[in-house]
Amino acid sequence: MNQAKGTLYIVPTPLGNLGDISQRALNVLGEVALICAEDTRHTGQLLHHFSIRTPTQSLHDHNEKQKAAFILGKLEGGLNVALVSDAGTPLISDPGYTLVSLCREAGIKVVPLPGPCAAIAALSASGLPTDRFAFEGFLPAKQGARVTELEALSEEPRTLVFYEAPRRILDTLADMESVFGPERQVVLAKELTKTFETIHGASIAELQAWLKEDSDRQKGEMVLMVAPAPKTDALPKAAVTLFMALAQDLPRKKAATLVAEAFDLKKNALYNLGLEG
Incomplete structure (x- = not known):
């Protein structure tokens, strides 16, 4: 009999104020078989505060490639797993990309919970x-x-x-x-x-x-x-440089069309630049 695969939950945790954790996040952390944490000691303090006794497994930048296959095996064996980082939403400048990618490729369900993000x-x-x-x-x-x-x-x-x-x-x-x-x-x-x-x-x-x-x-x-760069009528330097290079070997109209598409510009401005040049 084929055993159903487990689910990987992406669980955001508070940036600092513990009151920001959601009830759904607490439920998931308490119900999964394993929590993958960037720093198990740091996450252990959070779990202790909310009286959650789920086992933890380290998953950080230096061991993710080695640990991801092991965790994938747990999920394929039918266990549900939660992924957390030290604070905020996992994968946002935090570990987890390798694991989530493997899960998606293997057909493991990945469920993101909304929550804190700095x-x-x-x-x-x-x-x-x-x-x-x-x-x-x-x-x-x-x-x-x-x-x-x-x-x-x-x-x-x-x-x-x-x-x-x-x-x-x-x-x-x-x-x-x-x-x-x-x-x-x-x-x-x-x-x-x-x-x-x-x-x-x-x-x-x-x-x-x-x-x-x-x-x-x-x-x-x-x-x-x-803040965004100030708006200017001047063409981007990179666009002008590319246009001038292409115009050496291509008709100006063709060069203007290619550069306009690449930089999301109006081709007339580039074409006129070529005429001026």
Whole structure:
């Protein structure tokens, strides 16, 4: 007789305030056979608070590839499993991608529970445009790679949302100032739902000064949001460069059409640029 496969539940946990956990999340954590946790000690404190005795298994960035197959075996054997991270929604700059991908490929049912997410909570209170945004997670730790990534985002028309470590926040803002300019508006949300929750908006230059005024302001879990690039009639540099290169070997009209499709631009503006050139 074929045994029914288990279900993998994606369970968000509080960012700090334990009152934010849902009743459904508590029910799932108490009923599954196993909880996969980023840090079993950290999750153990949460489970102890709510008197949940479900066994836990570590699943973090350094062991996920090795543990995912083991957990998949449990699910294929009919056991239900919950996946949690230290705080917020799993997989959002947290472990779980490998496991969820394997489950989807194997036909294991994956059920997401709604709940806390630092990026969404911060964005909702930022005062920046929320109709379109780009979540970029953590920027590279090394300056060269970080600057390169920021340069690629310098003309992004959507609000940018980053996670950042306290020890790197000043370095990141310094790089943002050099790439985006000192006047670009940013909002820093830190310690969300906790005692010292702070949401502070300013220009990049002003935010750096504010953080330097008090070292305590540089502590805590951080979400850094950047206003969209100012609208301009100028064509993106990358589009102009590509058009000029293609126009060397293709008719201007064809080059303009290809670049316009790639960058979502009006081809007439590119075609006219070619005539001017």
